[in-house]
Structure formats: structure tokens, C-alpha cells
Amino acid sequence: MSDEKANADYCEKQYQLGLSYLYGTDVPKDFAKAAEYFQDACSKGYIPAMRELGIMYASGQGVEPDIQKAVQYLGDAADSLDPSALYHLGLMYEVGSGVPKDMQKAVRMLAYAAEMGFPGADVDAERLDAILTEQRNKNLRARPLLKLQISDVDVEAACCKQMLDALLEQDIVFIDSYKGPALLGEDKDGMDAVLERCPFCGAPVQIVPRDKKYRSVLKTY
Structure with missing residues (x-):
């Protein structure tokens, strides 16, 4: 042995x-x-x-x-x-x-x-996923619709109302891909595709720290 x-x-x-x-x-x-x-x-x-x-x-x-x-x-x-x-x-x-x-x-x-x-x-x-989703959606609604930003853990800010709605409905989702954090949506043929830009307004996906500070907005969606 x-x-x-x-x-x-x-x-x-x-x-x-x-x-x-x-x-x-x-x-x-x-x-x-x-x-x-x-x-x-x-x-x-x-x-x-x-x-x-x-x-x-x-x-x-x-x-x-x-x-x-x-x-x-x-x-x-x-x-x-x-x-x-x-x-x-x-x-x-x-x-x-x-x-x-x-x-x-x-x-x-x-x-x-x-x-x-x-x-x-x-x-x-x-x-836990439900808790995180609720907090993420609350943050997205409170942040300015200016830039499409993600961190290493989730979506941090939306660039336009259409993107905000897609994120809230989870038609577009955050993923941790082999290349790093990304957004997953659909291409023109309806196939899953990693998004480099917002399909609605064309804003590029930006990577930011998870603890980035945002000013709140009075208007909520």
C-alpha cells in the first residue's frame, strides 16, 4: 500500500x-x-x-x-x-x-x-438574492440616468429610462463572465449577447468601484 x-x-x-x-x-x-x-x-x-x-x-x-x-x-x-x-x-x-x-x-x-x-x-x-435585487433596484431608481455603469458585483447606474426598465424587469442582467463583469442582453436575432453599449441610447458600459458614491435624484421611476 x-x-x-x-x-x-x-x-x-x-x-x-x-x-x-x-x-x-x-x-x-x-x-x-x-x-x-x-x-x-x-x-x-x-x-x-x-x-x-x-x-x-x-x-x-x-x-x-x-x-x-x-x-x-x-x-x-x-x-x-x-x-x-x-x-x-x-x-x-x-x-x-x-x-x-x-x-x-x-x-x-x-x-x-x-x-x-x-x-x-x-x-x-x-x-439573499431577493434582498440584493430589491436593494439594487432601489439604488437604480434613486441614481441619475446619465451613464451605464457596473461594478464587480452588480449594475450600479442606468443611462436612460429604457435601460432602467430593462434592468428592473431583468430583461438585461448582470453576469460575472470569464472576462469579468458584464451585462447580458439579446442581439438583433434574439440570441444572448454580452452588451458593450446600451441598445437604446448607445451609452458605453463603464466599470466602476462597487462603493462609488452617487447623488440621489428626487424623481423616481
């Missing part, structure tokens, strides 16, 4: 023992023991154990609560696309627990977890 296979088998064994003590399967529940087994597997880079230990540090179950350790372990597991880690870390980004509050990052993580079938992630992703 290769050293790599032996290490993987050992980590899986420690992980399963940790789960047994965590849930009381064939042994009495013992959160502290569960954490010890997870820690042993974590020390050898075992992703599922990192996720479980991260959750335990976040909740203080079996260990002293340590939000920074929770972020570290969950972040390492999320980097390997562990759906449970993505879900729990997404919730932490929603409220700013141990990390800067970032609703856009939160909804992306929850959406990834949902795509991988993690229970409940789809509900939370839709909930």
Missing part, C-alpha cells in the same frame, strides 16, 4: 470516528472527542474533517468558540468546493461573522452549495 493511500485511509478512519462521537453512533456522544479526531485528520489535510471542525469552532461545540479558526477551516474546505463548507461560510459572510460582511459573496457561496445539492442552500440563496 502506498504512503498516500495509507494516509487517506487513516484520515477517513479518524474522520468517521469523529462523526461517531459527534452524533453518538455506536458510542456515547462526546463533542470534545469528536473534535480531537477531526483535528487529527485536519493536521493531514483531510477536507471533510476541516469542514466539521470549522463548524464546531463556529458553534463552540466541543471546543472553545474561535471564529477565526472557524473561518480558516471552513475557508480551506470551501476552497476545495466542499458544499457544506460553502454553505456555512456563506452564512457567515451574510452577517459578517469573522469575515467582512459581503452579501454578494454570501449569495455566490450559497448558490454554489445549492448547485451541489446541499439541503436548504437553494432557499437561502434565493432569500
Whole structure:
């Protein structure tokens, strides 16, 4: 047996023992023991154990609560696309627990977890998306109709009333493409197309910082 296979088998064994003590399967529940087994597997880079230990540090179950350790372990597991880690870390980004509050990052993580079938992630992703959409629409209505501007996370300003209506109705949507942030609409043949200009007034799409300040306008749409 290769050293790599032996290490993987050992980590899986420690992980399963940790789960047994965590849930009381064939042994009495013992959160502290569960954490010890997870820690042993974590020390050898075992992703599922990192996720479980991260959750335990976040909740203080079996260990002293340590939000920074929770972020570290969950972040390492999320980097390997562990759906449970993505879900729990997404919730932490929603409220700013141990990390800067970032609703856009939160909804992306929850959406990834949902795509991988993690229970409940789809509900939370839709909930956050609705909050972000409402805030985005409120901002668009309050900002001057002068330039078509997007940031790295969403549409920031519309250039004309027709574009505003299209954005509010989601006929034109923000996407994070492989080339970066962009607007997706339709070409003259009705096919999906990335827009470089407003199809109504011809204003170019501009990239701006997400924290760009706008003056409010009295008129709303």
C-alpha cells in the first residue's frame, strides 16, 4: 500500500470516528472527542474533517468558540468546493461573522452549495438574492440616468429610462463572465449577447468601484 493511500485511509478512519462521537453512533456522544479526531485528520489535510471542525469552532461545540479558526477551516474546505463548507461560510459572510460582511459573496457561496445539492442552500440563496435585487433596484431608481455603469458585483447606474426598465424587469442582467463583469442582453436575432453599449441610447458600459458614491435624484421611476 502506498504512503498516500495509507494516509487517506487513516484520515477517513479518524474522520468517521469523529462523526461517531459527534452524533453518538455506536458510542456515547462526546463533542470534545469528536473534535480531537477531526483535528487529527485536519493536521493531514483531510477536507471533510476541516469542514466539521470549522463548524464546531463556529458553534463552540466541543471546543472553545474561535471564529477565526472557524473561518480558516471552513475557508480551506470551501476552497476545495466542499458544499457544506460553502454553505456555512456563506452564512457567515451574510452577517459578517469573522469575515467582512459581503452579501454578494454570501449569495455566490450559497448558490454554489445549492448547485451541489446541499439541503436548504437553494432557499437561502434565493432569500439573499431577493434582498440584493430589491436593494439594487432601489439604488437604480434613486441614481441619475446619465451613464451605464457596473461594478464587480452588480449594475450600479442606468443611462436612460429604457435601460432602467430593462434592468428592473431583468430583461438585461448582470453576469460575472470569464472576462469579468458584464451585462447580458439579446442581439438583433434574439440570441444572448454580452452588451458593450446600451441598445437604446448607445451609452458605453463603464466599470466602476462597487462603493462609488452617487447623488440621489428626487424623481423616481
